[in-house]
Amino acid sequence: MKSIILARVSTREQEEGHSIDAQIARLHEYCQRRGLPVLKVFKIIESSTQGYRKEFHEMLDFAKSQKQTVAIVCDAVDRFQRGFKETVLLEEFRMKGVVELHFCRESLVINKDSSGSQILHWNMAVLMANAYTLNISDNVKRSLNHKIKNGEWISKAPVGYINEVDPQTDKKRIVVDRERAFLVRRIFEEYAEGGRSVREMTQKARKWGLTSVPKPDTSVTSSQVHSILKNPFYCGLMEIKGQIYQGKHEPIISKELFDRCQDIRLGWKKKPFKYSEKPFIFRGLIKCAHCGCTISSDLKKGKYIYLICTKSKGDCKGLRIREEEALEQVKTAFKEIALPNDVLAAVKEHLRKGTESKRAYHEETIARIQRDYQIAQKRLEALLDMRLDGSITQSDYDKKSQELKQRQYDLNRELEQHTEADESFNTTVSTLLDLASRAYELFESSKPEQKRELINLTLSNLQLKGRTLEYQTRKPFSEFRKMASCTEMLRRRDSNPRPAGYSSPKLSFWTGLSHHPQTTDGGR
Numbered sequence: 001m002k003s004i005i006l007a008r009v010s011t012r013e014q015e016e017g018h019s020i021d022a023q024i025a026r027l028h029e030y031c032q033r034r035g036l037p038v039l040k041v042f043k044i045i046e047s048s049t050q051g052y053r054k055e056f057h058e059m060l061d062f063a064k065s066q067k068q069t070v071a072i073v074c075d076a077v078d079r080f081q082r083g084f085k086e087t088v089l090l091e092e093f094r095m096k097g098v099v100e101l102h103f104c105r106e107s108l109v110i111n112k113d114s115s116g117s118q119i120l121h122w123n124m125a126v127l128m129a130n131a132y133t134l135n136i137s138d139n140v141k142r143s144l145n146h147k148i149k150n151g152e153w154i155s156k157a158p159v160g161y162i163n164e165v166d167p168q169t170d171k172k173r174i175v176v177d178r179e180r181a182f183l184v185r186r187i188f189e190e191y192a193e194g195g196r197s198v199r200e201m202t203q204k205a206r207k208w209g210l211t212s213v214p215k216p217d218t219s220v221t222s223s224q225v226h227s228i229l230k231n232p233f234y235c236g237l238m239e240i241k242g243q244i245y246q247g248k249h250e251p252i253i254s255k256e257l258f259d260r261c262q263d264i265r266l267g268w269k270k271k272p273f274k275y276s277e278k279p280f281i282f283r284g285l286i287k288c289a290h291c292g293c294t295i296s297s298d299l300k301k302g303k304y305i306y307l308i309c310t311k312s313k314g315d316c317k318g319l320r321i322r323e324e325e326a327l328e329q330v331k332t333a334f335k336e337i338a339l340p341n342d343v344l345a346a347v348k349e350h351l352r353k354g355t356e357s358k359r360a361y362h363e364e365t366i367a368r369i370q371r372d373y374q375i376a377q378k379r380l381e382a383l384l385d386m387r388l389d390g391s392i393t394q395s396d397y398d399k400k401s402q403e404l405k406q407r408q409y410d411l412n413r414e415l416e417q418h419t420e421a422d423e424s425f426n427t428t429v430s431t432l433l434d435l436a437s438r439a440y441e442l443f444e445s446s447k448p449e450q451k452r453e454l455i456n457l458t459l460s461n462l463q464l465k466g467r468t469l470e471y472q473t474r475k476p477f478s479e480f481r482k483m484a485s486c487t488e489m490l491r492r493r494d495s496n497p498r499p500a501g502y503s504s505p506k507l508s509f510w511t512g513l514s515h516h517p518q519t520t521d522g523g524r
Helices: 012-034 054-064 087-095 116-149 181-191 198-208 222-229 255-267 323-337 341-389 394-445 448-458 477-492 505-513
Strands: 002-009 038-045 070-074 099-103 108-110 161-165 172-176 237-240 243-246 286-288 295-300 304-309 459-465 468-473
Touching: 002 012, 002 054, 012 038, 012 070, 038 054, 054 070, 054 087, 087 099, 099 116, 108 116, 181 198, 181 222, 181 255, 181 394, 198 222, 286 295, 304 323, 323 394, 323 448, 323 459, 323 468, 341 394, 394 448, 448 459, 468 477
Parallel strands: 002 038, 002 070, 070 099, 286 459
Antiparallel strands: 099 108, 161 172, 237 243, 295 304, 459 468
16 A cells, blocks of 8 residues: 655744644654555645645545555644544545545554544544634634724734834834825825726826835735725724724824715715706705605606605605796896896905905915925935935934925925915806806806706705795805895985995905805805
């Protein structure tokens, strides 16, 4: 009878520590004593409890391909198997005389002629090996749960962090990767601005030079960037099996920035409206004042559009009306928004004066940012000279240069934000003045989808109560209505004199607008 030697360890670390070669040496001596010529030696590095044992089954297939019974020689039962999942197959091979199992440490031989006590001995050894494995597993789980509750990360560090050993305690810890952390933060900051997909952010990250941790010479992939954007680890939290824990590691971004990115990321997955291709102006904009359900649009005979409550909460007092009837009420609101020419001229003059002071502040800020950037650049150049002269170590140079590069990056972001804010202000003011001067004209001449956008921009909380469309006007359009209303009242009272030094209350709103161009919800 010829033999196969099987030597196994569970991991690469065990291969180095337990010496798989020592197992093979002992098994060769055993085969010589028993007169079992060795056909082949199988060195298996795999766990016997996790997943499919590929190398183990390759060994069995080799044994099965032989024309005579083959002795499989192993150091011990726990080196051969730690569970009963292979027992069924091994029992079949044993009964057919395909293999004979030799376990050196237990002095146990199992073949087709083995007695019941020998089979029981084998099964008990497998049971004990399995119990030992389960006990180790329980200890590991308890240790990991303790670390998690203590805020310690139990896996490989994500991009932007690195695993290292604390020189004082000799314990593993997670620290910020100074070479990648500011690029990870840049991904979050630019994604939070909106309008960019994960693929676009991946292209940007590659241009910036962000590389993968396992393969430092390889650029990040779209899946890695997607994982970065949805991982709360970067704001100081740990997500493990669906549960969130507070971590001890240093966060790279704020919780607010992370939440803003999640709103944008999850917004990409929203399903399109079922009837988004239909020319329904009020689609999804109106609620029923009686029950709170959505008012749906219903097309009849291919040309008549009706507004009716979905009544998903039960029957209510809501009526069915034509879309044109609600549209006329909206047009009235746009007529009320339009400012008279004299008020519009006064508003433009006030904005012109406010814009001059804003421009001076903007130019002063830009000059300050550029000065700070040049100072950081000179310090980088001086730092390089110090490194070339050998007056500082490579470690100190790397640490300080990363701080200066981070400073330059922050200054560039600040410069971009000021520029974008300036452009946004000019665009906002231009749009508002355009609407203030000809709101009704723009609404009347626009297409259905554009009408929807204008309604969303100017009105909020639309509710249908009977045949009446109730709504609130957003700021600053609510102020436009007040200005127009005030002007009409003053025109009717020409005999009302104004005291000397009078300042019109109609322009008080624009004092704040010149510094805060964004619109907010307002009341009627």
